[in-house]
Amino acid sequence: MYIGIKDNKVMVYSESPIDIRDYVLDMVQETDQEYVRDDDINEYVPKDEEWERKQEQKEHERIGNLQCTKRVFVLMLEQLGLDYFEQLEPAIKANRQAKLEWELCVELQRKNPLLDQLASQFGITSQQLDNLFKFANNEITQEEFLNK
Secondary structure (H helix, E strand, C coil): CEEEEEEEEEEEEECCCCCHHHHCCCCCECCCCCEEEEEEEEEEECCHHHHHHHHHHHHHHHHHHEEEEEHHHHHHHHHCCCCHHHHHHHCCCCCHHHHHHHHHCCCECCCCCHHEEEEEHHCCHHHHHHHHHHHHHCCCEEEHHHHH
């Protein structure tokens, strides 16, 4: 593998040798390190633990911003075996903050910590909630939602 460097930044990453003139580079180096394109900084960076952590954090933030209607939320919880009228509604009514937010919101946002708090009362994991919101936003299939 080869990296092409310009102004101390890795601008080119290739399996074959790189010609400095083709890319107007300062230097080319052979490397065993795998690189990936980081569009946030517009250059290639080593694919290492730090990069993996950054990707996980970006994905966590992205999922946190997913939204769904209360209707979809309730219907998906029903598919997980949670009855709205017998279980969820009483739990919401028992929690003043949850009741206030439930009654005043139009859509639920995944990053709302009350969702995890309520879900944990019924054995629903954070991953299952993530998948609920992914399914509601057409990112995964219903089969994937129910099997994860």
